[in-house]
Amino acid sequence: MSSTVHATFLVAAPDQPGLVARLAGFFYTAGLNIIDAGNHTDVHVEGGPRFFMRMVVDVSGLSAPAASAALGGSSTRAALERAFGDLAQTLSATWSVRYGDQVQRVAILVTKDPACLYDLVLRQRSGELPCEIPLVLSNHPTLEPVAESFRIPFFCLPVTADTKREQEKRILELCRRHHVDLVVLARYMQVLTEEFLNEAPPVINIHHGFLPAFQGAKPYHQAHARGVKMIGATAHYATKDLDQGPIIEQDVARVTHAMGPDEMARTGRDVERVVLSRAVRAHLERRVIVEGRRTIVL
Amino acid sequence: MSSTVHATFLVAAPDQPGLVARLAGFFYTAGLNIIDAGNHTDVHVEGGPRFFMRMVVDVSGLSAPAASAALGGSSTRAALERAFGDLAQTLSATWSVRYGDQVQRVAILVTKDPACLYDLVLRQRSGELPCEIPLVLSNHPTLEPVAESFRIPFFCLPVTADTKREQEKRILELCRRHHVDLVVLARYMQVLTEEFLNEAPPVINIHHGFLPAFQGAKPYHQAHARGVKMIGATAHYATKDLDQGPIIEQDVARVTHAMGPDEMARTGRDVERVVLSRAVRAHLERRVIVEGRRTIVL
Amino acid sequence: MSSTVHATFLVAAPDQPGLVARLAGFFYTAGLNIIDAGNHTDVHVEGGPRFFMRMVVDVSGLSAPAASAALGGSSTRAALERAFGDLAQTLSATWSVRYGDQVQRVAILVTKDPACLYDLVLRQRSGELPCEIPLVLSNHPTLEPVAESFRIPFFCLPVTADTKREQEKRILELCRRHHVDLVVLARYMQVLTEEFLNEAPPVINIHHGFLPAFQGAKPYHQAHARGVKMIGATAHYATKDLDQGPIIEQDVARVTHAMGPDEMARTGRDVERVVLSRAVRAHLERRVIVEGRRTIVL
Amino acid sequence: MSSTVHATFLVAAPDQPGLVARLAGFFYTAGLNIIDAGNHTDVHVEGGPRFFMRMVVDVSGLSAPAASAALGGSSTRAALERAFGDLAQTLSATWSVRYGDQVQRVAILVTKDPACLYDLVLRQRSGELPCEIPLVLSNHPTLEPVAESFRIPFFCLPVTADTKREQEKRILELCRRHHVDLVVLARYMQVLTEEFLNEAPPVINIHHGFLPAFQGAKPYHQAHARGVKMIGATAHYATKDLDQGPIIEQDVARVTHAMGPDEMARTGRDVERVVLSRAVRAHLERRVIVEGRRTIVL
Structure with a gap:
């Protein structure tokens, strides 16, 4: 049985429609629960509005079938990061992740x-x-x-x-x-x-x-x-x-x-x-x- | 041409997986952009954790085909509210909406x-x-x-x-x-x-x-x-x-x-x-x- | 019968022994009551410590014999200021006064x-x-x-x-x-x-x-x-x-x-x-x- | 040669004319310098206005002739306190003193x-x-x-x-x-x-x-x-x-x-x-x- 581990994702991207839905949807599809989320769109930026989001995700669900299916058959952290990286690329986003068990x-x-x-x-x-x-x-x-x-x-x-x-x-x-x-x-x-x-x-x-x-x-x-x-x-x-x-x-x-x-x-x-x-x-x-x-x- | 009008939705529901994704996804599917969003989960509540969310949505997109399709062929505010009400019911959520053009x-x-x-x-x-x-x-x-x-x-x-x-x-x-x-x-x-x-x-x-x-x-x-x-x-x-x-x-x-x-x-x-x-x-x-x-x- | 009138004196002087006693004593001798007083000595001044004092004095007593005696037989505001000015000069003090009935x-x-x-x-x-x-x-x-x-x-x-x-x-x-x-x-x-x-x-x-x-x-x-x-x-x-x-x-x-x-x-x-x-x-x-x-x- | 020692006097008394002058004058007469002073008159007291004062006094001058003369020939702390106590009694004041060398x-x-x-x-x-x-x-x-x-x-x-x-x-x-x-x-x-x-x-x-x-x-x-x-x-x-x-x-x-x-x-x-x-x-x-x-x- 897996114990609870949280991963915190930080994302910055040019503002565009559907960002919250697509980012939150990514984890929803993988059966991973978002514990805490916050976002902000800054319109006072040269070069156009910027979107920022922080999501704390319960990744103990990684071993469940839903995650494995959504992440291409693999349920590792590497697979999760690869899939999230693909999404981020389509959004021109920079991002990072850190896991709660890495003090x-x-x-x-x-x-x-x-x-x-x-x-x-x-x-x-x-x-x-x-x-x-x-x-x-x-x-x-x-x-x-x-x-x-x-x-x-x-x-x-x-x-x-x-x-x-x-x-x-x-x-x-x-x-x-x-x-x-x-x-x-x-x-x-x-x-x-x-x-x-x-x-x-x-x-x-x-x-x-x-x-x-x-x-x-x-x-x-x-x-x-x-x-x-x-x-x-x-x-x-x-x-x-x-x-x-x-x-x-x-x-x-x-x-x-x-x-x-x-x-x-x-x-x-x-x-x-x-x-x-x-x-x-x-x-x-x-x-x-x-x-x-x-x-x-x- | 429609001018920009914002609708502010307030939602309160028992906490459950996928809430942010499903609520944000509702508007994404309808082609309506979320301008601003904030949510909070309160775990210190008798009877179990409660989830709260505020979404400011640009409803000027209501007249676009995507909205009409997602809302069952109709693109009125009433149709939007009916559809959102259906979603809220499946989440056991209470909710309200107010439009920016109603001062x-x-x-x-x-x-x-x-x-x-x-x-x-x-x-x-x-x-x-x-x-x-x-x-x-x-x-x-x-x-x-x-x-x-x-x-x-x-x-x-x-x-x-x-x-x-x-x-x-x-x-x-x-x-x-x-x-x-x-x-x-x-x-x-x-x-x-x-x-x-x-x-x-x-x-x-x-x-x-x-x-x-x-x-x-x-x-x-x-x-x-x-x-x-x-x-x-x-x-x-x-x-x-x-x-x-x-x-x-x-x-x-x-x-x-x-x-x-x-x-x-x-x-x-x-x-x-x-x-x-x-x-x-x-x-x-x-x-x-x-x-x-x-x-x-x- | 004289009604109550307050005079506020502000004083700044080089610090020296007995300042509070001499300034407060001036009004005491004249039978004038100090309603409120505050003072501060600032030691962080180039050229030596500086003393500052604010005194709010009830000058309705000016018409009493004690005042008149102490102020050289006259009980006018001018006489009060002249006498206080003499004291200030011996203390190398700058000072000012303002009366409550001069809005x-x-x-x-x-x-x-x-x-x-x-x-x-x-x-x-x-x-x-x-x-x-x-x-x-x-x-x-x-x-x-x-x-x-x-x-x-x-x-x-x-x-x-x-x-x-x-x-x-x-x-x-x-x-x-x-x-x-x-x-x-x-x-x-x-x-x-x-x-x-x-x-x-x-x-x-x-x-x-x-x-x-x-x-x-x-x-x-x-x-x-x-x-x-x-x-x-x-x-x-x-x-x-x-x-x-x-x-x-x-x-x-x-x-x-x-x-x-x-x-x-x-x-x-x-x-x-x-x-x-x-x-x-x-x-x-x-x-x-x-x-x-x-x-x-x- | 005496080193610098401060005594802090706290006084509370019924408000009455000349309190600042008489309290400050006590130390002035004894040749003791007041380093810091603050006072307050509280008019919102049942039984009449109350006066409060704090004086920090340099008592290293106690050994000088002025002090000895003013304190009845003795220049001890006990003599100082006795004399101040006499003054306090005439003012119906309660008071206390503490010396800086008593940590x-x-x-x-x-x-x-x-x-x-x-x-x-x-x-x-x-x-x-x-x-x-x-x-x-x-x-x-x-x-x-x-x-x-x-x-x-x-x-x-x-x-x-x-x-x-x-x-x-x-x-x-x-x-x-x-x-x-x-x-x-x-x-x-x-x-x-x-x-x-x-x-x-x-x-x-x-x-x-x-x-x-x-x-x-x-x-x-x-x-x-x-x-x-x-x-x-x-x-x-x-x-x-x-x-x-x-x-x-x-x-x-x-x-x-x-x-x-x-x-x-x-x-x-x-x-x-x-x-x-x-x-x-x-x-x-x-x-x-x-x-x-x-x-x-x-």
């Missing part, structure tokens, strides 16, 4: 600030973040005891301007060896090179400013000097252009004239943690489609 | 406070609320000049304990005569009888408290006495049980020890207006399904 | 969007904004009926690049003639010249972006293109540098990928109104001290 | 949920909460490893209906032995007896509901059943009446129909942590005055 593996990169590291690990332990955390990487030894207290392997890879490329190669190698699917920069105070980003899995960064305001260093000092009445944090995919990647999540907190930069930073830390964890969770649940500079969070 | 007509009931009245009318005038406002009703003459300034007919129907049933009958009669689809209580300071609610169109009320806290009269005084640090407002469908109807929308604002009940009321008024207008808009856009004591807002 | 007069400048105009007038009528609104000025005739409905004089002063300076002079003249204390730009879609700002009373502007992000034109389109997850609005004093003036108030609202620029604008309009009215109220209640590029809101 | 000691009571425990300890370690945490108490052994990882003594005191009074006595004894100034219930799932509360230091509790709504057990299930659109958390002083104590802080988060009770709980956990830590911080910074059922947070 994603997340590498956390840190420097000295423990707040986001603790937060991510505790959420993973409580079951809120569906992933494994096989390793923590840092350019400083400061947070080794934190990783230790959770029995997560910790690698300290110091870096200088001269050794940057070398250090990044070691990070990549460690990610490969540990089968890392996602890299999270949890206040990792280093700019990553374009070469690294090209070779790495997806990278999510938390910026402690309400982008696009206050890019670059010391955003709380910038915010204080400008006299804003709210501060924020932004989680985004890292791209070669610093602080320019597609935004996944943002939030803010109110500040007053009575707060100096340090108290703003303290207030902001709460926002950072919540924003980063929401973004990582949305990514792990396969809710995020990147479309140019924007994200669709279904 | 909904909203009666606003007020007493003396002009804030919500102005807010609703201005949003309707700016195109934000897709409706007509054929009349304003009140138990006091105070707001007649406001209605006048927008050239909306105003009816003053004073009420006492003795004349309540009589006055309500006149309200119902005016609603019928003006073909009212929705009644909005914009700070109408009268409790409506069960008899009225049974005969009236849907009624949306704004309560100036964060329900279920602070039910009944003078919620801001209650909030002040209890020393809460946030106040709120709640828009809900009116039911025979005061302040117990299904909640459509809520929001809050922060208050401090420094605010007396009057300043809380002033702060709350901003919340009330925004909450009421969001709820009315969701209703007019046919996003709200009532399920027992709760609402699904798709 | 401030606000000119509202608009173009075509009625939302903020309605909002300000309705709040003034409900007693929430303690001011008079003697005139509405516009470069377009669109909103004349709105001003008319509230019986507020409306002046239409069209403007072109060639006539800008001339038009601004007429605005200044109208402000002088109507004894205007504050100019509010309620979506007035014109940049004001430095010359105008130098001669005008304080000017508060609402910017429909979360400054310093999205300066300049079409902030909602900018926000949509950047894919942010929250939008905001900013009320600030207008200065010669566009969108750079001291911020009085800000707030935000959440947006999603599903919103186009128009829906963002609709959502943002609610934020704009609330932010602008809060800023105007803080100014009218004499809570705002401008300190360089920042404001202290006491 | 407060906080006992944390938990059951099985680690989220609030981690949060409080991490904030204490980062310097955000100015206190020591000498011990963690629990009725379950679950969280011992967490306390261990921070090297905080952990005491497991299981409890049954029969042993409740006995167990509470052991808690009180441990609090006394460790000189505990504040007890924080960080999701401690036991009701405390009136006897315990009478003998214990102040107790702050976090309730995972937006009080006064959803009192008692399983507030998220209550919230889900009622169909609210926002959930919240409330930090309050524990009193003998369950969930009725004076509220220190509250906050909320938005929920939708799509969330079951479990996801509401997950969302709410973030609110709980932030609300609890803000309340504890306000208490530790001596900002909170309890006035009947309400708190004044200066």
Whole structure:
């Protein structure tokens, strides 16, 4: 008897009639139940409207005769993907799939600030973040005891301007060896090179400013000097252009004239943690489609 | 040549395999394009999971051969509804449909406070609320000049304990005569009888408290006495049980020890207006399904 | 018998021991009761810590013997101000005072969007904004009926690049003639010249972006293109540098990928109104001290 | 040479003329500088307006001649308190003082949920909460490893209906032995007896509901059943009446129909942590005055 396994399909295509019916119909014909679905048509796109859809499908029915018949006599995941790929091609769609029994593996990169590291690990332990955390990487030894207290392997890879490329190669190698699917920069105070980003899995960064305001260093000092009445944090995919990647999540907190930069930073830390964890969770649940500079969070 | 007309279908059914595919497939087969769709399966329901779906369909294609063929030779709205009704029956679904060229007509009931009245009318005038406002009703003459300034007919129907049933009958009669689809209580300071609610169109009320806290009269005084640090407002469908109807929308604002009940009321008024207008808009856009004591807002 | 009149004193000074005691003691000695007081010391200032204080004083006691004695035998407002000025000088303080029986007069400048105009007038009528609104000025005739409905004089002063300076002079003249204390730009879609700002009373502007992000034109389109997850609005004093003036108030609202620029604008309009009215109220209640590029809101 | 030490005075008194001047003047005369001050007059009190003030005073000047002279020849803290007490008596004021070099000691009571425990300890370690945490108490052994990882003594005191009074006595004894100034219930799932509360230091509790709504057990299930659109958390002083104590802080988060009770709980956990830590911080910074059922947070 097969146990329940979910597959999450993400689809992006030029908008056209019948998309929902044809995509949902594909699984209906194969006897596979859609557990959860969401879609969005974006008409504000150069080159014409774009359609996005997320479908969570119960694939435990793959072994039933209906699936086998609909998928050309084979009831493997490969057969399912081949058939879905054929449909996607007729719709000019890009797509991806991920199965619930393949737990994603997340590498956390840190420097000295423990707040986001603790937060991510505790959420993973409580079951809120569906992933494994096989390793923590840092350019400083400061947070080794934190990783230790959770029995997560910790690698300290110091870096200088001269050794940057070398250090990044070691990070990549460690990610490969540990089968890392996602890299999270949890206040990792280093700019990553374009070469690294090209070779790495997806990278999510938390910026402690309400982008696009206050890019670059010391955003709380910038915010204080400008006299804003709210501060924020932004989680985004890292791209070669610093602080320019597609935004996944943002939030803010109110500040007053009575707060100096340090108290703003303290207030902001709460926002950072919540924003980063929401973004990582949305990514792990396969809710995020990147479309140019924007994200669709279904 | 037919111009574009949208029909919005709302469906609620016991959850079962293939619902999205079959519902979307119905329109696909008829050559009618789904413009927007959203669905939700609620597993936390006594008696088993429930499925909810909202589909906005371009029905200008009704005159094309495909539609006519799929709908048994007829391409009228009646034929479409008959065919959809047949499908719904096989799914044990309840459903409704409303067409975009049937602009909904909203009666606003007020007493003396002009804030919500102005807010609703201005949003309707700016195109934000897709409706007509054929009349304003009140138990006091105070707001007649406001209605006048927008050239909306105003009816003053004073009420006492003795004349309540009589006055309500006149309200119902005016609603019928003006073909009212929705009644909005914009700070109408009268409790409506069960008899009225049974005969009236849907009624949306704004309560100036964060329900279920602070039910009944003078919620801001209650909030002040209890020393809460946030106040709120709640828009809900009116039911025979005061302040117990299904909640459509809520929001809050922060208050401090420094605010007396009057300043809380002033702060709350901003919340009330925004909450009421969001709820009315969701209703007019046919996003709200009532399920027992709760609402699904798709 | 004298009725109750409040005077609000705003003071800014280099921080030094005993400031609260000496300032509060001044009024105590004169037998004048401090109704409300707030102060703040800002240590993050170049040139050393700065002290700010707001005191609301009941000056109806001015006619009592104690006041007269303390103020050198005279119990006029002029005598009070002279004596307070002497104290301020010994503290190297700048200060100002305004009396509650001098109702401030606000000119509202608009173009075509009625939302903020309605909002300000309705709040003034409900007693929430303690001011008079003697005139509405516009470069377009669109909103004349709105001003008319509230019986507020409306002046239409069209403007072109060639006539800008001339038009601004007429605005200044109208402000002088109507004894205007504050100019509010309620979506007035014109940049004001430095010359105008130098001669005008304080000017508060609402910017429909979360400054310093999205300066300049079409902030909602900018926000949509950047894919942010929250939008905001900013009320600030207008200065010669566009969108750079001291911020009085800000707030935000959440947006999603599903919103186009128009829906963002609709959502943002609610934020704009609330932010602008809060800023105007803080100014009218004499809570705002401008300190360089920042404001202290006491 | 004396190093800088701050004393924080909290005062509550019937409102009367000259209070700010006389209280501030007391320290001015003694040559002691007021670093920070805040006051509030509450007119909405039965029995007449009440005045509240918080003053942070630099008492390192106690050893200077001015202080000694003003305090009757003695420059001890006892002399300062005696003199201030005399003033307070003439004003019919209640008051308290606490010195910055007396670090407060906080006992944390938990059951099985680690989220609030981690949060409080991490904030204490980062310097955000100015206190020591000498011990963690629990009725379950679950969280011992967490306390261990921070090297905080952990005491497991299981409890049954029969042993409740006995167990509470052991808690009180441990609090006394460790000189505990504040007890924080960080999701401690036991009701405390009136006897315990009478003998214990102040107790702050976090309730995972937006009080006064959803009192008692399983507030998220209550919230889900009622169909609210926002959930919240409330930090309050524990009193003998369950969930009725004076509220220190509250906050909320938005929920939708799509969330079951479990996801509401997950969302709410973030609110709980932030609300609890803000309340504890306000208490530790001596900002909170309890006035009947309400708190004044200066």
